Amino acid sequence: MIEASMQISRLKLYHYPATRSARVKWALHETVGDAFEVETVGLYDGVQYGEEFLRLNPNHGVPVLEITWDDGRVQVMLESAAMVAFLADAYPERGLAPPPAASPERADYLQMLHFGGSWADMMLWQVRIHEHVLPISERDPRTVARYRAKFTGEVEPQLARRLERSSFICGDAFTAADCVIGHCVTWARGYGMCRDELFRAYLSRLAKRPAFVAAFADARQFQPEVPQDQPLVSRFTG
Numbered sequence: 001m002i003e004a005s006m007q008i009s010r011l012k013l014y015h016y017p018a019t020r021s022a023r024v025k026w027a028l029h030e031t032v033g034d035a036f037e038v039e040t041v042g043l044y045d046g047v048q049y050g051e052e053f054l055r056l057n058p059n060h061g062v063p064v065l066e067i068t069w070d071d072g073r074v075q076v077m078l079e080s081a082a083m084v085a086f087l088a089d090a091y092p093e094r095g096l097a098p099p100p101a102a103s104p105e106r107a108d109y110l111q112m113l114h115f116g117g118s119w120a121d122m123m124l125w126q127v128r129i130h131e132h133v134l135p136i137s138e139r140d141p142r143t144v145a146r147y148r149a150k151f152t153g154e155v156e157p158q159l160a161r162r163l164e165r166s167s168f169i170c171g172d173a174f175t176a177a178d179c180v181i182g183h184c185v186t187w188a189r190g191y192g193m194c195r196d197e198l199f200r201a202y203l204s205r206l207a208k209r210p211a212f213v214a215a216f217a218d219a220r221q222f223q224p225e226v227p228q229d230q231p232l233v234s235r236f237t238g
Helices: 020-032 051-056 080-090 104-133 141-165 177-190 197-206 210-215 231-235
Strands: 008-015 037-040 064-069 074-077
Touching (some): 074 080, 080 104, 104 141, 104 177, 141 177, 177 197
Antiparallel strands (some): 008 064
16 A cells, blocks of 8 residues: 655656647646656557567556656556546645545546546547548448537537636636646547637647647657558557
8 A cells, every 4th residue: 555655756658649648748747847757659560569568558558657656666557537637636736636625626627637538538539540540441430420429519518618717627727637638629629629719729828838838749740640551550459
């Protein structure tokens, strides 16, 4: 059991540009600046299916956050929204989350952080894999149409209502929930969704944060379409 008094001595992120690991990279820059290590994983080359990486993450993906505690123990986290929430709570002086207590603010913050990390993310992922990742013979335009309609008809209006009344997703102060929702909005806009002016303005506010700039500095390296001759295509399982 990890005691509350333990300190983090080292953080390492396994990352691929503009993917879910970018939201964790953003949270890291918000909390610890540049005091963490980054290893880029060649996803399109299938590196994540190698024995060494599978020992680290049997779900063969990024992000992976490796935490070394001050007693030498090493712990691995595999879920991006959990990493973002953990970092915000681990560095409360950064003011990225309402205090862990029973409050309307904390409940709303956790609701939106996980809404972005699960519900919205799931729809965006289905669009992405059926447009750009799966072998062409396995892509299903009906799945794309279903989740595009669901995202634009259900997710966008919920986010828009919040952004109509406040600057950030949980109010007028930036929180770690914006790392997740902001990444989802960026992802959606790359697929032609979230095109309303209020989403552009929201991302403009986020882009003024140095941590955002640092997190997405490598985004141009990301290519949506996975070449059909890359190892990822034949090994991808969803």
